[in-house]
Amino acid sequence: MTEFLDYQEVQEQAFIHAQKLAEREVKNGYQFEYLFSYTDGHGMPVYWKVRAKNYHTGDKWIRVFSSGERGFKFGDPDFNELYPIGQGKKPLYALEQVLNLAEKQPIYIVEGEQKADFLNSMGLIATTCGGSGNTDKTDIKPLAKHDIVIWADNDKAGTKFFNEIAQQLDVLGCDIRYIVLDGLNLPEKGDVMDWADLRKQQGLNTTASDITALITAQYQPPSPSDNLPDGMLAEPMEWENGSFEVHDKGVFYIEKLKNGEYRERFISSPILVTAKTRDNTSNNWGRLLQWQDDAFIHHNWAVPNELFQGDGTESRKALSNQGVIITPDRRGRELFQIYLMSYPVDKFALCVDSVGWHGHRYVLPTETYSNPATKHDEVIVYQRTDGLDNRFQFKGELETWKNGVSLLLESHSKLVFSVACAFAGQLLEPLNQQGGGFHINGTSSKGKSTAIYLACSVWGHPKEYYRTWRSTGNALEQTAFMHNDGFLVLDEIGEASAKDIGQTVYMLANGQGKARMARTAITKAPQQWRVLFLSSGEKTFKEILNEIGQTAKLGQEIRLPEISLDACEYGVFDLVDFAPDASQQANMLYENSINAYGVAGKAWLEYLTNDKGQITETALKMYQQFKAKITPDNAQGHIARVASRFAVVAVAGELATQANITGWKKGRALEAVISVFKTWLNSFEMVGDFEDRQILQQVRAFFEANGNSRFDTLIEGNKRASYGNSDHADDANTDTKSFREKTMYRVGYKVVNAQQRETLRYLFFKEQFKQELCTGFDPKKVAKVLKKHGWLDCANGKTTKQERTPESKNPVWLYVFNTSMFSYDIEKATNPYTDDVNTGTTIDI
Incomplete structure (x- = not known):
């Protein structure tokens, strides 16, 4: 008003x-x-x-x-x-x-x-x-x-x-x-x-x-330990006829008995309630808990209040799984829940339900990274109601990982590329790039597992961080959401549902799940994410679709470019350089990776959040340089899109090197990315005039299979056709009717030279041309392509030509094929990238 x-x-x-x-x-x-x-x-x-x-x-x-x-x-x-x-x-x-x-x-x-x-x-x-x-x-x-x-x-x-x-x-x-x-x-x-x-x-x-x-x-901010007796970690909380006390030995309930004496009851190992949590709409309230397990590892968990409703079994299971020791008796468990739900705290924290970037801070399930010199309004913590599936783990020291893993693989382009992919997910948001993936395929023992294990070691245990394709679409949607603004690994594409894999690839790359109805009959907003994912398997994406009679679409292939290892002598390795053979090299790298993992990812997040603004500015400049370097001249739009994703990986690898995380030489990541991009591009079918290439290949395949069986023979200059066996074409006594029966499913005529029996051209009926040669394509498009490449002899302005046939007194319009199609170099004519792409390696970084 x-x-x-x-x-x-x-x-x-x-x-x-x-x-x-x-x-x-x-x-x-x-x-x-x-x-x-x-x-x-x-x-x-x-x-x-x-x-x-x-x-x-x-x-x-x-x-x-x-x-x-x-x-x-x-x-x-x-x-x-x-x-x-x-x-x-x-x-x-x-x-x-x-x-x-x-x-x-x-x-x-x-x-x-x-x-x-x-x-x-x-x-x-x-x-x-x-x-x-x-x-x-x-x-x-x-x-x-x-x-x-x-x-x-x-x-x-x-x-x-x-x-x-x-x-x-x-x-x-x-x-x-x-x-x-x-x-x-x-x-x-x-x-x-x-x-x-x-x-x-x-x-x-x-x-x-x-x-x-x-x-x-x-004003002097209070210290957590102010006015607390020795051994006490928090102020006591009165409850009914007793009080909760938190000591360095655990949480205890001190109960006053009827006779005036006190009984001390052990509740759990030490765990502190440090803040109340809620989202920016003042919903989804919870409690921020902190504790240290018996291995002296610190834990944080923002527990939604709704997990405390009921008997609290789910929250106790999760806490036990992370090292909290909880008394087994029923009364003790009830008191434990009362303590967690009711302990008074004045501090607030802002909760979010997704990992990844939130402003200049990066949130993981149990830790938030930010510039330590920057003061924020509130602490940000990760909080979800569906439990805590945290695969971001770390062990050992960065130098151990760098010397035992990163430096050993530096000479091997595909491994450098795989590890650089692991750093790339965090750059999608700063560079404003869409997510997408890469698929590493090859036969057994080519090193696919080695590539994904080493990439996983950046963020967690090599054999625990990755997921598999053997999941429903809904499960993979949740998996992608749990890796938002990060790196996802999916192993064994052969286990994926062939029926759903096409849509799954679109979903993962496009970054949005399905809209669903909540239990309250209100439509829930679909989950969204940005993720770079690395896939592996013996089968290619196209092979899986072919098994159910489907063909890979261009949009799917550029969202999941396939990198084959089969043509490489040593598989994922470029050479044998630090062990007697490729197999022992793979074993050595894996053994080293399980001794130090997750520390590279931790260092990467600390580097990015220390000055996100400045690093974003640097990354944008590098991205523009690298994209121009990787993208071939006059590249088609879909090739340029894939080159953009390769450029993000190159930027990630070079920045991780600048941050002193990888130990690689300056420019090595870019060089490796360019090498892998060339491998992909030279094997990618949908480049250049890829539709022309498919049409030409389909037409030539028909003639190769049916050149002698589905054409009646016409001798040049002879108005009478020879049916069936052309050896009797000049025999006037031949019973032509009997030979006609042998030309099954006739599509036209083959015109031959009378002396050498050399095929001069093929005459194709117009209706048969549409039905037999143009399957899956527009007949007009096919005719134009054939004319463009010189396979058709045509009348002016047309794709057909008039020829005389035995069945007609007057010339009829037919598609007239010359024999140049059998020696025509289709690949060279339709793919401008058959030669090595001029990429080089010299660039100012």
């Missing part, structure tokens, strides 16, 4: 509405006091708060209302609509003044709008979020980096408010001070207005200079 009214008119109408709201309370002894207007940064009203007070009882009456389509409505507005910058949170009070304050002027934060107005009336800048319990519901980002002075009320609620707001402001990089209340002689619950009243009773007026002259102290 505020769309056509100015601010003053809206305020006047809001004031009238507020008085009407308070009419009944006024009749019951309350007095209308204030109407507070909350606005956005431009001064436009977002919502109002009306307040009345019963001065006899001290009770307060407070209501919130906002504008709707038909006037004012009770309750909060849709903050996402009216204050979108707050991402679902409400604005600060007096926000416009906060945004327009003079530089270095402190901002006072108080509990309540009346106190903020009082300070603002003096020329100070003051705001509020309403008091304790509202700090997490208010968008306080406008206060970031400012000097802050907090004046909390003189009571326990004020202390709680102070701790809540100060901790959040500290995260925003604010310089925080607070008014020292000792010595101000404030009553219980006293505030700035009570202090001004006390001064007024003494005949003193309060001015801005009086406020700024008050003693303040610097």
